[in-house]
Amino acid sequence: MRIMAVACLSFLLPVAMSPAPAAEGPDANPTLARLAGVVRAVMADPRRRAAAIEAGRLRATFCFACHGEDGNSRRPHVPKLAGQNPVYLLDQIERFASGRRRTTYMQALASHFTEEDKINLVVYFASQPLRPAGGDPRLAEAGERIYRQRCIGCHGPDGRGSRGYARLAGQQPRYLEKTLRDFQTEGGRRDSPVMQAMVRDLGAGDIRALAAFLAGLR
Ligand code: HEC
Ligand code: HEC
Known part of the structure; x- marks a missing residue:
């Protein structure tokens, strides 16, 4: 019963969500x-x-x-x-x-x-001033490429977030890596269909590069 309800919902979801994805x-x-x-x-x-x-x-x-x-x-x-x-x-x-x-x-x-x-x-x-964690500059360029392709729409061109979306600039790089891996796991510790879709196909190297780029932003 539960499984059927979930299956029906996921079938309807793209239609229901199309104008304003506020889930x-x-x-x-x-x-x-x-x-x-x-x-x-x-x-x-x-x-x-x-x-x-x-x-x-x-x-x-x-x-x-x-x-x-x-x-x-x-x-x-x-x-x-x-x-x-x-x-x-x-x-x-x-x-x-x-x-x-x-x-x-x-x-x-x-x-x-x-x-x-x-x-x-x-x-x-x-309201507290952020002291950026800093990331490995050798990886940042590859990270920036991925970021510009798929992340700026919600997290902003400078990684400072927008509306209710997280600031990523200056965050701890190990925490960012762990978090992106958490999002990759369906039904994992962070249940976010939006973020799961964003990171599902990223490899370990992509994730390290993204974290290095973001941690180095101010
Ligand atoms: C369509 C909007 C959208 C896009 C595009 C997007 N995100 Fe997100 N992001 C979200 C939402 C919503 C959350 C909050 C999810 C949650 O609370 O579990 C989030 C949360 C995060 C977090 C957690 C921040 C923290 O402090 O724990 C990270 C890291 C993150 N996103 C990285 C990225 C990266 C990297 C990309 C590009 C590959 C990206 N996001 C693209 C909507 C988006
Ligand atoms: C024993 C250590 C510890 C204490 C004390 C603690 N936290 Fe946390 N907090 C964490 C850890 C670890 C995480 C990351 C959890 C994860 O990996 O998902 C976290 C995550 C958070 C987040 C999510 C941030 C993000 O970027 O997504 C918020 C908000 C937060 N804590 C608020 C608080 C507040 C407010 C207090 C005090 C009332 C507090 N925490 C006390 C360890 C702690």
């Missing part, structure tokens, strides 16, 4: 769209933004051990949160909380945040 991204569901609206309003208002940064800093103490005090993780497998797109961060916290993105520790953590916590935390980290 992922900032408009994916009403809760995320509403919270994203609040975050954009807070970011645009200097007084509310300063208050959120202050409250976020207090709430984030616990995160510093892994993500770095200013969101610039120095651990290769832990993503930098500094300068990240706040709507993307919010989307990920929602995905951890709902179990759509699977990683034991972050899932347990995210399910305890109130809405206010989420807003303050993402505004705090998004």
Whole structure:
């Protein structure tokens, strides 16, 4: 029964999604769209933004051990949160909380945040200056070629993200490699049909090159 329902859905999906593929991204569901609206309003208002940064800093103490005090993780497998797109961060916290993105520790953590916590935390980290991780310059040229062909539509010409899409510029290269491999696995730890389609056919060398190029961007 379940299998049949899934088969029917995947058959209908291209038709249903053709005008506006909003199954992922900032408009994916009403809760995320509403919270994203609040975050954009807070970011645009200097007084509310300063208050959120202050409250976020207090709430984030616990995160510093892994993500770095200013969101610039120095651990290769832990993503930098500094300068990240706040709507993307919010989307990920929602995905951890709902179990759509699977990683034991972050899932347990995210399910305890109130809405206010989420807003303050993402505004705090998004407002910290990013220190780019840096990547192997010998691989960057090959990575740039692939990036220009297939990634700029959502992640932007300079890798700084757009709307609800992630900033990739300056991210930890090992984390990027691991993440791209996660996306290649259907039903894996990150369930994203959009990203799976983007990276399905990439080889290990392509993934290393993409990560090296992106990590070196500012
Ligand atoms: C014990 C280490 C640890 C702590 C503490 C921790 N995190 Fe994480 N976090 C991780 C790891 C590892 C990942 C990457 C998971 C993966 O590979 O999918 C991650 C991923 C994330 C992401 C997704 C980022 C992206 O680029 O997709 C967000 C958002 C996040 N953490 C927020 C937080 C916040 C907010 C706190 C504190 C309340 C926190 N984390 C505390 C280890 C930690
Ligand atoms: C059609 C839009 C689209 C295109 C084109 C696209 N992406 Fe994405 N990307 C997404 C979405 C949506 C997510 C969030 C998926 C999730 O949360 O699991 C994402 C997430 C990511 C992440 C995770 C960031 C993090 O901090 O964990 C990486 C890395 C990434 N994309 C790399 C790429 C690369 C490399 C390409 C080109 C080969 C690409 N993307 C092309 C939509 C796109």
